[in-house]
Amino acid sequence: MTLKRTLIAATMLGLAGTATAQEEKIRIGVSIPAATHGWAGGLNYHARQAIDRLQTQYPNLEIVLQTAANATEQVNDIEDLNSGTMTALVILPFESAPLTAPVKEIASQGVYVTVVDRGLSEPGIETFHIAGDNPALGREAALYINSKLPDGGEVVAMRGIPTEIDNQRVEGFKKALNSSIKILDEKHSNWNRDEGFAVMQDYLQRFPKIDAVWTQDDDTTLGVIDAARQAGREGEFFIVGGGGMKQIVQMVKEGSRQDVPVTVSYPPSMIATAIELTAEHFVSKIPLDGRYILNTSLITKENADLFYFPDSPY
Amino acid sequence: MTQQDTTRASVFAAHPGRGEEKSRFQIDYAAFGPLLALAILIGLGAILNPTFISIDNLENVLARSAFIGIIAIGATFVITSGGIDLSVGSMAAFSAATMIVVMNAAAPLASSGYAAIAAGVAAGFLVTVLAGLVNGAAITLGRIEPFIVTLGMMGILRSLVTWFADGGALTLDFAVRELYRPVYFGGVLGLSWPVIAFLAMALLGDFVLRRTVFGRHIAAIGSSEDVARYSAIKVSRIKLLAYVVQGVCVAIAVFLYVPRLGSATPSTGLLWELEAIAAVIIGGTLLKGGRGRIWGTVVGVLILSLISNLLNLTSIVSPYLNGAMQGAVVIIAVLLQRPSQR
Numbered sequence: 260m261t262l263k264r265t266l267i268a269a270t271m272l273g274l275a276g277t278a279t280a281q282e283e284k285i286r287i288g289v290s291i292p293a294a295t296h297g298w299a300g301g302l303n304y305h306a307r308q309a310i311d312r313l314q315t316q317y318p319n320l321e322i323v324l325q326t327a328a329n330a331t332e333q334v335n336d337i338e339d340l341n342s343g344t345m346t347a348l349v350i351l352p353f354e355s356a357p358l359t360a361p362v363k364e365i366a367s368q369g370v371y372v373t374v375v376d377r378g379l380s381e382p383g384i385e386t387f388h389i390a391g392d393n394p395a396l397g398r399e400a401a402l403y404i405n406s407k408l409p410d411g412g413e414v415v416a417m418r419g420i421p422t423e424i425d426n427q428r429v430e431g432f433k434k435a436l437n438s439s440i441k442i443l444d445e446k447h448s449n450w451n452r453d454e455g456f457a458v459m460q461d462y463l464q465r466f467p468k469i470d471a472v473w474t475q476d477d478d479t480t481l482g483v484i485d486a487a488r489q490a491g492r493e494g495e496f497f498i499v500g501g502g503g504m505k506q507i508v509q510m511v512k513e514g515s516r517q518d519v520p521v522t523v524s525y526p527p528s529m530i531a532t533a534i535e536l537t538a539e540h541f542v543s544k545i546p547l548d549g550r551y552i553l554n555t556s557l558i559t560k561e562n563a564d565l566f567y568f569p570d571s572p573y
Numbered sequence: 574m575t576q577q578d579t580t581r582a583s584v585f586a587a588h589p590g591r592g593e594e595k596s597r598f599q600i601d602y603a604a605f606g607p608l609l610a611l612a613i614l615i616g617l618g619a620i621l622n623p624t625f626i627s628i629d630n631l632e633n634v635l636a637r638s639a640f641i642g643i644i645a646i647g648a649t650f651v652i653t654s655g656g657i658d659l660s661v662g663s664m665a666a667f668s669a670a671t672m673i674v675v676m677n678a679a680a681p682l683a684s685s686g687y688a689a690i691a692a693g694v695a696a697g698f699l700v701t702v703l704a705g706l707v708n709g710a711a712i713t714l715g716r717i718e719p720f721i722v723t724l725g726m727m728g729i730l731r732s733l734v735t736w737f738a739d740g741g742a743l744t745l746d747f748a749v750r751e752l753y754r755p756v757y758f759g760g761v762l763g764l765s766w767p768v769i770a771f772l773a774m775a776l777l778g779d780f781v782l783r784r785t786v787f788g789r790h791i792a793a794i795g796s797s798e799d800v801a802r803y804s805a806i807k808v809s810r811i812k813l814l815a816y817v818v819q820g821v822c823v824a825i826a827v828f829l830y831v832p833r834l835g836s837a838t839p840s841t842g843l844l845w846e847l848e849a850i851a852a853v854i855i856g857g858t859l860l861k862g863g864r865g866r867i868w869g870t871v872v873g874v875l876i877l878s879l880i881s882n883l884l885n886l887t888s889i890v891s892p893y894l895n896g897a898m899q900g901a902v903v904i905i906a907v908l909l910q911r912p913s914q915r
Contacts, residue, residue: 293735294839300741421893446885447892452742452834453841457637461885464630465622478742478838485834489758490629506744572741 285541286321288340289534290333290350291375293326296420296450297478298502301527301573302351309531313538320538330354334361346541347371349533355380355423371540373547375533377424387540388550389533391525393424395555396475397432399523400499403557404440404471407497411439412470415462417448417455417479428475428501443469448479455482463490471496477504477522484519494518501525503558503566504573512563522558524566527573529553606909607856607872614876614902618883625886632765636757638878639767640665640826642871645849646778647822649870652853653782654815655795655862656712656719661823662845663730664704668827669837670734672697673743676753686752697831698824704730705820709813727846735839745835757832767829771871774825779867791815795862852877855906876906 289310294300303326310322323340327333330353338361340348348370352358359380366372366384374385404414416432419425429445436442443466448454455474462469463486474480480500487493494517500507501523510519532551540547558566618625644661651658676693683689704726711722737743745753760766782788790811793801802808831837854860855876856869880902884895 294741295843296840297742297838300739300839304739304741418892444888445892447895451840452836452838456834457881458885460633460637461630461882464624464627464633465886481836482834572739 284319284321285317285346285538286323286344287347287349287534287537287541288323288325288337288345289530290325290327290337290340290348291530292333292351292353293328295328297452297504297573298450298476298525298527301502301504301571302530304572305528305531306534309534313535317538317542320542322534322538327353330357333358337361337365340365345370347373347537349373349375349530349537351375351530352377352379353422359384371537373533373537375530387533387537387547389529389536389553390550391529391553392555393427393525394431394434396501396523396525397428397430398435399555399557400473400475400501401432401435403499403521404473405435405437408437408440408470411437411441413441413443413466413468414471414473415443415466415469416445416473417458417475417483418445419447419450419475421447425475432473432475440470448474448476448482450476450479452478452482455479456486457482459483459486460490463487463492469496472498474498474500476500477502477507480504480507480519480522484516487518499523502527502573505568505571508558508563508567511558511560512567514560520559524556524558526553526566528568528571607869607876607906610855610902610906610909611872611876611879614879614883618879618886621883621889622886625883628763630882630886632763632768634875634878634882635771636765636767637882638874639771640830641845641848641852641877642771642874643774643822643826643829644819644845645852645870645874646774646867647819648846648849648853649778649856649858649865649867650782650791650815650818651719652850652858652860653795653862653865654791654812655798656812656815657723657850658708658816658819659720659723659846660704660708660726660730661819661849662842662847663727663734664701664820664823665827665830665842665845666734666837666839667704667730668697668701668824669831669841670737670743671700672827672831673745673835673837674737676749677746680746680749686749689746689749690753693831694828697827698821701820701824701827702817703820705817705823706813708820709816712816713809713813731839734837734841738838742836742838745831750832750835753832753835755832757829770825770829774822775867775871782865782867787811787814792863792865795859795864797863848874848877851903855903873906876902 289306291302291306292299294303306324310324313320314322325336327336333353334357348365350362355377362372362379363384372385373387376390378388418429446458448458459482472483474483477500480498483498497518497520499521503522503524503526507519507522510516511522536547539545624630648658672693675696676689679689679692708722708726711717712719756766790806793806794808794811798808852873853870855873857866858864858869880899884890884898890898
């Protein structure tokens, strides 16, 4: 940690040193969660792709990527971004509340702020906000389950890492789910394959009848598939995940698994949209101000091709 | 226990357990405590949800515990020798990543899928033994605190996995996985292979720690390194070997883990080191070294797995409080064995 901070500080000093030498340098800091789960892995992949692309294209553009394993680390990271030399900050906050004050501080020093996905707790700090629709991720899953279980039924849900995102998704899911459908339980599997496997094993022991499983995460879905296979209960229920992981999208696209008929998109590539637009705003002076909400859509056999990225790690 | 007592315990290491007993009829709380905690937990679980004690459920929990269990058996050696290894979780992830990468690469070249599996497993063993050797060498030859060496190794291996996987997941080739799958899901006589391996490793570990010269030297070093050195024990070599034993245990655990989900991600094995250390301490092994109990460790691992299983099987406690429940049970289990250490 300390080493990392030193390195970042050193990088920033280095940048500050060259500032006088070259004119019109545009410096953008990008702060995102570390690749600790599949979706965040995709996020890192798309961020790096976008940064490489932009820096090759515009030599006067300098982009620094920081990844943090938790909110505290992220606060440290952006405090280390010497804001005096920064043109813009693109940030996907780990948690809204703890990041609000530090980002506000940076914005008050005249740094352009782009917030990705999770909003800050106070409105008006950022100039540009791009986000996926978390409540809709839950809602789309619930609507699909409603359509498949018109006469009611029993579903088990899985929660993610306890965060605001998880709360919003679960809330969206519960609100949209038909009252005739009962949620048997909702345990945390932390958007993790291993934990999805273990939690599903226990659900299978506990509930003799399950009609559907909502995992809200495609990585978790893979764990659920294996738990079902081990218990000999494959095909008894269908599984709705989320995120758009390539293995799952491939299953949906090819229709190779009856119990994974759909998933819900939540593209980690939105970070690339954010970085590209922010960079273009300064390089090409395109207007950028306001909010951009990416639609969250149900990925089905028909449209799966649009969501399939075989080269992405996620 | 005072320093003197600890030293005495090592002198009595030839008769393990006996050195601590004050009289023949006194209950050995250190051995009894964890078992009592386990019994209470099982009793409570059976009342809350009868499914808890069904054979299928217990079989699931045992199989799931096997990874941490086998790693914790290795950790018992390291901790008994007075050391600590924080790198086991990352080591497991790194070994799993290596196995998967090598298996995927070998699959199209090898004559049969089994050859690819063998190549992958060999590579997985190689890297963990190497990591154990590096840990041990830095601690003994480099004279660096085990905590620091293994903390560094933890960071290095974890980052390597993330780098290997490009932040995403490494997934085992489908055909190879189907061949390899029975290693986790198959078994004989109603017991799955991970459970059998866990049991076998516990028997072997217990024998080595209590009945062999190596095991007794480990305990003696953990009690007092100086006394061990004056007793002509090759302290550095034994300590180094303890870390290699830990590496081998990690490799065996990973050998069983990979077929379960056929993938390794940057979050594979996260915090396993703490679970393993907690299990070892719950089982009555002293964190400062000198006394190790393999069967205690086994009980410790079961306690930890059963708690999370029980919490999944019931809806009494808010899932936000799972960690608090686990923490409380860990402390209670250790409290139960306190009398003998006074």
